[in-house]
Amino acid sequence: MSLPALYIKLKEALVKPGCPVCRITREAGIRYLEGLLYEMVNDPGTREMLEASWGVCQAHARELANFTQYSLGIAILNEALLDKAIKLVRQTLNIGLESCSPLIHNFLLRKRNPASAGTRMAAVLESTQPCPACRIEAETTGNVLHELNFQLAQRDPQITALYSKSSGLCWPHFRRALSLAEDPAGIRLLAQVQLEKMAALQSELKEFIRKHDYRYLGEPWGGEKDSWIRSLKMLSGWLLG
Ligand SMILES: [Zn+2]
Ligand SMILES: [Zn+2]
Structure with a gap:
């Protein structure tokens, strides 16, 4: 993503919850x-x-399940992955058992480590590449945080104003942003806004808890009604969904 495109994406995302x-x-x-x-x-x-990555990770497999229009492509890929898996398990089963002589097998059993041959087999079946979608997401996160830090350090009026009015960052991305930031004034701005957002969310949680007290059960719900979900997302860095 080019820098102007990233700047626009950041502005668009800052006005969303x-x-x-x-x-x-x-x-x-x-x-x-x-x-x-x-x-x-x-x-x-x-x-x-x-x-090489055995497809995608669990989180991205869940995303793939939403692409019903590509069900055939997913079936073709997974058929090939299963074919590779079956061949590898057969090969490693033979090699693994052959290389483990009865003498060694008995020794491992005495050592209460009978899974040693299995451990070797499992190592052969490991992926040699990470989930490619996770790799792209990690790159994107780094680029966005760099752009946010850069614009805050530059005091870009639009990004500064939008960030101040935004929901703030999730806790993992806030820590990551701090670790990547270099400009002291930018760091101060980043942290001050984040503190305001976290304090506001804490107040909403307090209100949510208060309204569960039997003395206030009749009070109508306000914006704090879903604060417990928002707090889960904020603290865990739960990608919006
Ligand atoms: Zn992934
Ligand atoms: Zn986040």
Whole structure:
């Protein structure tokens, strides 16, 4: 993503609810998965990469399940992955058991470590590449945080105003932003706004808790009604969904 495009994305995400970094990161992950689904059936390089990572991680497999229009592509990929898995398990089973002589096997049993051959087999079945969508998301997160820090350090009036009015960052992205920031004034601004947002959320949680007291049960719910969910997302860095 070019820098002007990132600047625009950041501005758009800052006016929406929740952590803007989570939002842009998740959107980038979904866009990447969509491109991957489109390419993988015809592109041997993409298929090779997905074989090295054993497809995608659990979180991105959940995302893939939403792409029902690409069910055939997913079936083709997973059939190939299962084919590779079956062949590898057969190979490693033979090699693993052969290399483990009865003498060694008995020794391992005495050592209460009979899984040693299995551990060796498991190592062969490990992925050699990380989930490609996670890799893209990590890159996007770094780029967005760099852009936010840069604009806050520059006192960009639009980003500064939008960030001040935004929901703030989630806790993991706030810590990451701090670790990447260098400009003291930018760090102060980043932290001051974040403190305001966290204090406001804490007040909402207190109100949520207060209204569960039997003495105030009749009071109508306000904006604090979903604060417990927002606090889960804020503290965990739960990508918006
Ligand atoms: Zn976040
Ligand atoms: Zn992933």
